[in-house]
Amino acid sequence: xxxxxxxxxxxxxxxxxxxxxxxxxxxxxxxxxxxxxxxxxxxxxxxxxxxxxxxxxxxxxxxxxxxxxxxxxxxxxxxxxxxxxxxxxxxxxxxxxxxxxxxxxxxxxxxxxxxxxxxxxxxxxxxxxxxxxxxxxxxxxxxxxxxxxxxxxxxxxxxxxxxxxxxxxxxxxxxxxxxxxxxxxxxxxxxxxxxxxxxxxxxxxxxxxxxxxxxxxxxxxxxxxxxxxxxxxxxxxxxxxxxxxxxxxxx
Amino acid sequence: xxxxxxxxxxxxxxxxxxxxxxxxxxxxxxxxxxxxxxxxxxxxxxxxxxxxxxxxxxxxxxxxxxxxxxxxxxxxxxxxxxxxxxxxxxxxxxxxxxxxxxxxxxxxxxxxxxxxxxxxxxxxxxxxxxxxxxxxxxxxxxxxxxxxxxxxxxxxxxxxxxxxxxxxxxxxxxxxxxxxxxxxxxxxxxxxxxxxxxxxxxxxxxxxxxxxxxxxxxxxxxxxxxxxxxxxxxxxxxxxxxxxxxxxxxxxxxxxxxxx
Numbered sequence: 001x002x003x004x005x006x007x008x009x010x011x012x013x014x015x016x017x018x019x020x021x022x023x024x025x026x027x028x029x030x031x032x033x034x035x036x037x038x039x040x041x042x043x044x045x046x047x048x049x050x051x052x053x054x055x056x057x058x059x060x061x062x063x064x065x066x067x068x069x070x071x072x073x074x075x076x077x078x079x080x081x082x083x084x085x086x087x088x089x090x091x092x093x094x095x096x097x098x099x100x101x102x103x104x105x106x107x108x109x110x111x112x113x114x115x116x117x118x119x120x121x122x123x124x125x126x127x128x129x130x131x132x133x134x135x136x137x138x139x140x141x142x143x144x145x146x147x148x149x150x151x152x153x154x155x156x157x158x159x160x161x162x163x164x165x166x167x168x169x170x171x172x173x174x175x176x177x178x179x180x181x182x183x184x185x186x187x188x189x190x191x192x193x194x195x196x197x198x199x200x201x202x203x204x205x206x207x208x209x210x211x212x213x214x215x216x217x218x219x220x221x222x223x224x225x226x227x228x229x230x231x232x233x234x235x236x237x238x239x240x241x242x243x244x245x246x247x248x249x250x251x
Numbered sequence: 252x253x254x255x256x257x258x259x260x261x262x263x264x265x266x267x268x269x270x271x272x273x274x275x276x277x278x279x280x281x282x283x284x285x286x287x288x289x290x291x292x293x294x295x296x297x298x299x300x301x302x303x304x305x306x307x308x309x310x311x312x313x314x315x316x317x318x319x320x321x322x323x324x325x326x327x328x329x330x331x332x333x334x335x336x337x338x339x340x341x342x343x344x345x346x347x348x349x350x351x352x353x354x355x356x357x358x359x360x361x362x363x364x365x366x367x368x369x370x371x372x373x374x375x376x377x378x379x380x381x382x383x384x385x386x387x388x389x390x391x392x393x394x395x396x397x398x399x400x401x402x403x404x405x406x407x408x409x410x411x412x413x414x415x416x417x418x419x420x421x422x423x424x425x426x427x428x429x430x431x432x433x434x435x436x437x438x439x440x441x442x443x444x445x446x447x448x449x450x451x452x453x454x455x456x457x458x459x460x461x462x463x464x465x466x467x468x469x470x471x472x473x474x475x476x477x478x479x480x481x482x483x484x485x486x487x488x489x490x491x492x493x494x495x496x497x498x499x500x501x502x503x504x505x506x507x508x509x510x511x
Contacts, residue, residue, distance in 0.1 A: 008365035012358065016353045020353060087351060249316065250318070
């Protein structure tokens, strides 16, 4: 590992993003707009006294899901371009270590994810009065871990796509099942056994679980740290798998 | 530096920069390189010439160590091709420009420079070397095809490699620029850089100190441009190459009758 090469990569990826106004908008503006839509969806719900608003549950989960989906999309396309344009092969003839490249990507998109979740969390708290027990800092932390998860899966999936069209096809395969089964639509305890078993091993499940811990406890709980730890472990495992797809020598 | 040189000479660069022995590469079912033996001398421009599909790019990839070999070996600067220690010392410019179109010229060159601990000054020098000073702050994707391939070249020059492998670097360049580039390659060779340059335009052969003539994955000959025109009975290198191909083909067909 070489920190200079890692940081050069981070800088390069951010520089590329800076020239791409649509991606910037997708990362920073779209989640806040979608959150607004979610708020108004539940605006007129009638609540039993003392019952929590649906927005407090769904909006909170959205804060974790946005960075995952957006970063998966942006990373898988960016990395696929890197593979097809020959820049990846060229980079791998230089002294850069694969880890410098992957973590350079990871760091760049984590920075973007942190900005994204700051914007989205701020909107949720200050404009729509999101009401949870725990600290917003922890929400941002989980959102960033989720973003890195999206980055790692995007880097990995890009190895199995030849075109950008094929890369986008991974969205319904890799991303949608996790959203369906993470506990957003139906609480996981109420799923049938097969679905719950699948849900138990999907990475996004742990982040939703972590957010529920944050929502119901004023202090960070052990369960929260365990969920976060498992997610970090999954991210690292996926990054190792992704590094195996970077071949210096090909047929 | 002079001190270390006096006490323990780091060893001059080996005379032979690249050595291939019975190099075979098969891609899919196609035998692309079929038993190549050659060596490339340090501080020389070696031209790799042959029609399209003759295996030039595969040979260059083998020298860079990015090509899986079927059998045989390639040694570069005394190490097996692709050895990690070589990554600081060899530069590769692929045929289609491999640069980031959404970055400026400067950002591209600086990024690849950063992989070799080179900074702003070296990047500026490499950009000037390919004549792209006026475009340094333009987005690479907005440049013309010829300019794009020069950005790609600058990204290799910035590392100041000992061995520079260039796959058809002059394609799509105007004559003035092509002459400029060959001058630059000559200057680099004079200062000790080894260059391996492929081309399918035979007239470029005259710029090289040594030529590898490749056809259908086999080495027809390794010779100097002067020897080429002598053996091919023509001052026109294109015709000389054709003559050599014909001679070889006739030689092969007589061989063939014996074998079959």
